[in-house]
Each structure stands twice: as structure tokens, then as C-alpha cells.
Amino acid sequence: MDFTGKTAIITGAAKGIGRGCAEILARGGANVVLADINLGMAREAERALTEEGLRAKAVQVDVKSVAEIEKMVRAADEAFGTVDILVNNAGIFHATPIEEITEQEWDNIVDINLKSVFFATQKVLPYMRKKKSGKIVNLSSLAGRNGGFTNGLGYSAAKAGIIGLTRGFAARLARDGINVNAVAPGSTDTGILDGLGEDGIRGLTEKIPLGRFGKTPEVASVVAFLCSEEAAFMTGAVVDVNGGMYFG
Numbered sequence: 271m272d273f274t275g276k277t278a279i280i281t282g283a284a285k286g287i288g289r290g291c292a293e294i295l296a297r298g299g300a301n302v303v304l305a306d307i308n309l310g311m312a313r314e315a316e317r318a319l320t321e322e323g324l325r326a327k328a329v330q331v332d333v334k335s336v337a338e339i340e341k342m343v344r345a346a347d348e349a350f351g352t353v354d355i356l357v358n359n360a361g362i363f364h365a366t367p368i369e370e371i372t373e374q375e376w377d378n379i380v381d382i383n384l385k386s387v388f389f390a391t392q393k394v395l396p397y398m399r400k401k402k403s404g405k406i407v408n409l410s411s412l413a414g415r416n417g418g419f420t421n422g423l424g425y426s427a428a429k430a431g432i433i434g435l436t437r438g439f440a441a442r443l444a445r446d447g448i449n450v451n452a453v454a455p456g457s458t459d460t461g462i463l464d465g466l467g468e469d470g471i472r473g474l475t476e477k478i479p480l481g482r483f484g485k486t487p488e489v490a491s492v493v494a495f496l497c498s499e500e501a502a503f504m505t506g507a508v509v510d511v512n513g514g515m516y517f518g
């Protein structure tokens with residue numbers, strides 16, 4: 271896949287699936303903006319990519335804040351002159367039981383996982399509309415497809431909301447030449463599920479027909495495909511990458 275000359279913003283790119291996406295896009299020739307709340311780790315990822323001779327810039331953002339999202343997009347424009355690709359990947363997980371979820375926890379999980387997707391898309395639109403082209407990929411989840419197994423319901427709701435946003439944006443932006451798709455991973459080996467403990471992880475693994483967690487590059491490569499010209503006729507799709515845990 272060739273991303274030469276394209277500029278990609280990847281949120282949550284300091285580690286996990288986001289970093290995996292940044293690596294594939296950068297190795298395909300893209301300028302990558304590694305946007306993350308953890309600037310130290312984002313800089314580490316930037317250093318690793320620039321040592322390979324690739325173009326990368328770490329930018330600090332808390333995607334909960336619309337003002338910070340605007341700053342992130344401006345920083346991408348200042349660094350590389352435009353925005354062609356947006357990967358809305360930043361997310362947090364919770365496994366809080368129904369009775370224990372507070373209003374504050376609900377707002378936090380929904381703002382980080384869902385509100386961010388709407389506003390990051392809104393803020394990149396002027397760049398993409400001007401060029402009549404763009405690719406946006408949103409990280410949903412198996413939990414957004416079936417409600418999930420171990421996760422808190424704020425997470426399920428946010429990830430299901432991402433599917434609604436993906437389809438709504440896809441329909442509204444198609445005539446602007448902008449493709450909007452989602453990837454819905456199942457359990458993937460990034461560490462985001464470590465809070466479930468050994469028994470929780472074992473129980474989850476038993477539910478996976480392929481018998482194991484997904485590997486980060488197995489999800490990132492699907493995201494990268496959706497960012498590529500090879501996927502130009504796909505929009506509004508939700509691609510399941512879950513080892514057979516759910517057939518969408």
C-alpha cells in the first residue's frame with residue numbers, strides 16, 4: 271500500500287493498535303502525526319520511526335477536549351501542510367459493573383471513546399473537502415457489535431455509537447470524496463484488557479473460535495488497508511477482526 275505524500279493523524283498512537291497503524295502508514299510513505307495524551311511515549315514512537323528514516327511527529331492531545339483536538343489538527347497542518355487520513359483510535363476500556371458506574375465515569379468513557387470521533391472528524395473536514403478526498407477510519411469494537419462480554423456498558427455504548435457515526439459520516443461525506451469506515455476488533459494483545467486479570471483473560475480466550483487474542487499488526491493492517499486507495503470503493507463499512515467471535 272502506497273501512502274506517499276499523504277499526511278495521517280493517528281490518535282492514541284503512542285502504543286498498541288494506534289502505534290501499529292502509524293508504523294504501517296509511515297513505512298508506506300505517509301507523514302504520520304502520533305497524537306496521544308502520553309507525550310513521552312508518543313515521542314518514543316516518533317524517535318523509532320525517524321530512526322528508520324520515516325516522517326513522524328508526536329503531538330500531545332487529550333481527545334476529550336475539542337480545543338485540544340483543534341490544536342492537534344493545526345499542528346498536523348503546520349508540520350506537513352495538510353491532512354489526508356484520520357485514524358480515530360484513542361480509547362479507554364472499563365469493566366465496571368452496571369450498578370457501580372457513576373455519572374463521571376460514564377461521561378469520561380463516552381467523551382474519550384465517542385465524542386472525540388465526532389469532533390476530530392469535524393475538524394479535519396475542511397482539509398479533506400478542499401481536496402475532495404480523504405480517508406477516515408474509526409476504531410469500534412466487538413463490544414459495539416454485540417454489547418460485549420466483560421466490558422462496562424459505557425464502553426459498549428460508545429463503541430456502538432462509533433458505528434452510527436461511521437455510517438452517518440460515510441453517507442454525508444461520500445460526495446466530497448471522503449471514505450469513512452470502521453474496524454471492530456475483538457480481544458487484541460495490546461494490554462488494554464490486562465485489568466481483567468488472568469482468569470478474565472482466560473475466560474475471554476475460551477470464547478474465541480481461533481483460540482487466541484489478535485496480534486496488534488493483524489488489526490493495524492486492516493486499518494491501513496481502509497486508509498489506502500485499494501479500499502476506495504468501501505465506505506460506511508464495519509470490518510470485524512475478532513478471530514470468529516462474532517459474525518457481523
Ligand SMILES: NC(=O)c1ccc[n+]([C@@H]2O[C@H](COP(=O)([O-])OP(=O)(O)OC[C@H]3O[C@@H](n4cnc5c(N)ncnc54)[C@H](O)[C@@H]3O)[C@@H](O)[C@H]2O)c1
Binds near residue numbers: 285286288
Ligand atoms: N485491544 C483490544 O482488545 C481492543 C478491542 C476492541 C477495540 N479496541 C479499540 O482499539 C483502540 C486502540 O486500543 P489499544 O488496545 O491499542 O489501546 P492501548 O491502551 O494499547 O492504547 C491506547 C492509546 O490511547 C491513548 N489515549 C488514552 N486516552 C487518551 C486521550 N484521552 N487522549 C489521547 N490519547 C489517549 C493512550 O495513551 C494509548 O497510547 C481503542 O479505541 C480500543 O477501544 C481495542
